[in-house]
Amino acid sequence: MGKRHLGAGLAVGALLAAxxxxxxxxxxxxxxxxxxxxxxxxxxxxxxxxxxxxxxxxDGEKLWNTVDGKAGKACATCHKDAATSMKGVATVYxxxxxxxxxxxxxxxxxxxxxxxxxxxxxxxxxxGQLLAMTVYIRHQSRGMPMNVSVDGDAIPxxxxxEKFYNQRRGLLDMACKHCHADNAGKNARANLxxxxxxxxxxxxxxxxxxxGSTHRRFRGCNKQVRATxxxxxxxxxxxxxxxxxxxxxxxxxxxxxxxx
Amino acid sequence: xxxxxxxxxxxxxxxxxAVHGDAAAAESVKYKVVDESSIPKSLTGKPGDPKxxxxxxxxxxxxxxxxxxxxxxxxxxxxxxxxxxxxxVGSRYSEGELRLRVVDPKVVNPDTIMPAFYKTAGLxxxxxxxxxxxxxxxxxxxxxxxxxxxxx
Numbered sequence: 001m002g003k004r005h006l007g008a009g010l011a012v013g014a015l016l017a018a019x020x021x022x023x024x025x026x027x028x029x030x031x032x033x034x035x036x037x038x039x040x041x042x043x044x045x046x047x048x049x050x051x052x053x054x055x056x057x058x059d060g061e062k063l064w065n066t067v068d069g070k071a072g073k074a075c076a077t078c079h080k081d082a083a084t085s086m087k088g089v090a091t092v093y094x095x096x097x098x099x100x101x102x103x104x105x106x107x108x109x110x111x112x113x114x115x116x117x118x119x120x121x122x123x124x125x126x127x128g129q130l131l132a133m134t135v136y137i138r139h140q141s142r143g144m145p146m147n148v149s150v151d152g153d154a155i156p157x158x159x160x161x162e163k164f165y166n167q168r169r170g171l172l173d174m175a176c177k178h179c180h181a182d183n184a185g186k187n188a189r190a191n192l193x194x195x196x197x198x199x200x201x202x203x204x205x206x207x208x209x210x211x212g213s214t215h216r217r218f219r220g221c222n223k224q225v226r227a228t229x230x231x232x233x234x235x236x237x238x239x240x241x242x243x244x245x246x247x248x249x250x251x252x253x254x255x256x257x258x259x260x
Numbered sequence: 261x262x263x264x265x266x267x268x269x270x271x272x273x274x275x276x277x278a279v280h281g282d283a284a285a286a287e288s289v290k291y292k293v294v295d296e297s298s299i300p301k302s303l304t305g306k307p308g309d310p311k312x313x314x315x316x317x318x319x320x321x322x323x324x325x326x327x328x329x330x331x332x333x334x335x336x337x338x339x340x341x342x343x344x345x346x347x348x349v350g351s352r353y354s355e356g357e358l359r360l361r362v363v364d365p366k367v368v369n370p371d372t373i374m375p376a377f378y379k380t381a382g383l384x385x386x387x388x389x390x391x392x393x394x395x396x397x398x399x400x401x402x403x404x405x406x407x408x409x410x411x412x
Contacts, residue, residue, distance in 0.1 A: 171375075171390040173366075173383055178373040183342050189327045190338040228385045 031184075032251050033203075033259055036194040041206070045258040053135065053204035053256025056211045060136020063129060069120025075133075078117065082140050090141035090253045094242040096154040103157040103238045106134050107213065125232040131211045135202050138255035145252060146199050148245045161243025164236060170227030176244075179221075196221070197248040198241065200257020211256060214241050285397030287380040296367055298356030303363075303378070303398040312400075313407025322396050323404055328374065332411065343374060350411040358408050362401055377401060 034042060044050045064082055067074045079085040094105040104112075110133050111122035123130035150158040165176045179188070180196030187193070201214045215232035218240060222229040230236045289303045302308075317325040318336055325331065328342040349358070360367060364376040377395045396404075 167384065169384045169386075171383060171386050171393065171395060173375055174373055183373060186340070186342045187338070188340045188342060193342075222385075223387070226387045226390045228387050 028250075030248060030250060031195050031197070032199055032248070032254065032257075033194040033197055034200065034254060034257060036185075036192050037258070037260065041258055041260060045200075045254070045256075051204070051256060051258060053202075053211055053258060056132045056135035056202070056204075056256055057139050059128070059132035060134075060139075063133055064136060069114065069118035071117065071119045073118045075113065078113075082136065086137050086140040088141055088144055090138035090255065091144050091147045092149065094238055094245060095149060096152070096157065098153065101153075102235060103154065103242050105214075105238055105241055106137055107215075107233065108238070110134065110137070126213060126216055131202050131213060134213065135211055135256050138201070138253060141253040142255060143252050145250045146245055146248050148242060148249070150242065150246050154242065157239045158242055158246065160236075161239035161241070164240045165243055169222065170225035172225040172227075174225045176221065176240075195247070196244065197251055198244050199248050199251040200254035200259065202255065203257045203259045205259050207260060214244075285394050285400075286392055287378060287394045289378075289398040291363065291378075293360060293364075293367055294356070297360065298354065299359040299363055300354075300356035302402055303359075304402050306399060306402065308399075308402035308404070308406030310403070310407040310410050313403035313405070316396065316400055316404055317407060322400065323377070325404075346408070346411055348411060350409045355405060355409060358405050359401065362404055362408075377404075 034045065037045070044052070048054050061082075064075045067077075075082075090106070093109070094103045096102070097104045107125065107130055110130065114120040115122050123133070168175045168178075176196060179193050184193050184195045198214050198217075201217070202211045203217075204211050213232065215234075215237045218237050219229035219232065291299050291303055292301065293299055314333065316323040317331060318333060320327070325346070326333065326336055326339050328340040330339040330341060330345040330347065332347055333339070353361070361374075363378040365372050365374045366376055375395060378398065378401050380392055380394060
């Protein structure tokens with residue numbers, strides 16, 4: 001990686017692009033959505049100056065340092081520099097929280113800090129702020145392998161997610177597994193089906209023209225088969241998010257990834 | 261952004277037989293599966309129209325068979341390859357076998373991704389606007405069968 005760029009004396013952009021290039025996959029045939037993208041889309045993701053998702057990273061950094069709520073605190077008040085305190089966090093979320101006896105994701109944890117420690121209002125799911133903060137936090141783990149825990153107390157939640165993944169739904173009567181396990185790599189008309197991995201989320205999706213959360217994607221995939229989706233932030237999607245993160249174990253965090 | 265990327269992005273999710281379909285038909289016709297392999301009798305008693313059937317196979321909100329199958333429809337780009345190539349399918353199966361595979365392919369393969377195009381029973385969390393509806397109507401099924409029979 002990157003040696004020839006080092007000698008080339010090119011712009012910093014090229015150097016970054018080389019050092020951040022994402023490996024095509026991890027072990028066991030587990031493949032990132034990145035590996036199914038066109039060279040153009042991959043190029044957009046690889047170059048921080050072209051990657052439209054980087055705007056959410058910048059916005060997230062500002063919010064990280066902004067005091068909000070009655071307690072007069074910012075995220076940085078407690079967590080200091082995100083580059084160290086948030087490094088690796090994305091690799092272990094969603095995770096079981098013994099206090100709520102459920103699985104929580106990063107969005108949930110951000111809002112919990114806001115209400116409990118900052119005495120600030122929670123951000124709405126899919127709001128610009130919650131997306132930016134989630135992108136910013138996950139970005140601190142870019143390149144690190146996904147490694148969620150599915151042992152111990154997490155087991156029943158993992159199993160619920162697995163059941164969801166394999167259950168047919170909607171008028172088209174399809175489960176997640178029909179598209180993303182049984183038929184990954186095949187074409188559904190112009191769409192190349194990927195394994196439906198979440199390592200790049202929140203992703204910048206060209207079709208959306210903005211960043212979007214894992215739960216937004218789940219809702220979209222549910223509606224596609226004409227099934228009633230669950231609410232973003234619902235227990236059902238938390239469990240599903242845990243299961244899907246486990247399917248992608250070992251894949252590098254890519255946030256903010258660029259997808260079609 | 262490359263032109264190809266743009267084209268793909270604009271295409272959106274083609275598979276989705278999309279959210280704004282015309283009102284689909286309810287499952288009003290009863291049919292009989294024979295030997296778990298065939299529905300020999302027409303659903304409507306009216307002959308199918310192969311021209312209409314071909315159009316339904318293309319229509320993303322109706323059959324959308326092209327989402328998953330290669331078919332002899334050269335003017336349409338991007339045929340899916342999830343299912344079998346349907347070239348010659350009219351010689352491989354009888355009319356009744358074809359009908360079963362469109363009406364309820366899960367009788368043949370319980371694990372298949374292919375939707376049952378004329379079935380309302382046993383579904384989970386169907387969106388309200390589609391509840392009690394089938395993906396296509398009984399005459400649509402017959403039109404598609406008439407078209408598949410021409411694929412010799």
